[in-house]
Amino acid sequence: MVRRIPLLSALALLAALAATECGGARSAHCENDGQCEALGGKFHYCIAAQCVECVTNAACGAHQRCERGQCSAPGDD
Numbered sequence: 172m173v174r175r176i177p178l179l180s181a182l183a184l185l186a187a188l189a190a191t192e193c194g195g196a197r198s199a200h201c202e203n204d205g206q207c208e209a210l211g212g213k214f215h216y217c218i219a220a221q222c223v224e225c226v227t228n229a230a231c232g233a234h235q236r237c238e239r240g241q242c243s244a245p246g247d248d
Contacts, residue, residue, distance in 0.1 A: 216240075 199214070199222050201207050207214050207222035214222035215230070223240030225231050231242035 199207070199210055200220055201217035201222050202220070204215065204217050207217050210222065213224050216223050216226045218226060218240060221240075225237035225240060225242050228236045231237050235242045235244050
């Protein structure tokens, strides 16, 4: 059982790295926008097999911009 702890830690680290791929907000794996829409929530577009919040600034609210699939206000770094 002692040997499982390093393996589980490594798997948790890989999962965390996969979730933050490209630095943008990501949701579920997808093949098309419809799959993202069906999930509900803020992720509506399928880009690089991941649901993202936006693909252009038009998808974000007023005074926000789309950066790496996530809407953010200028200065939100």
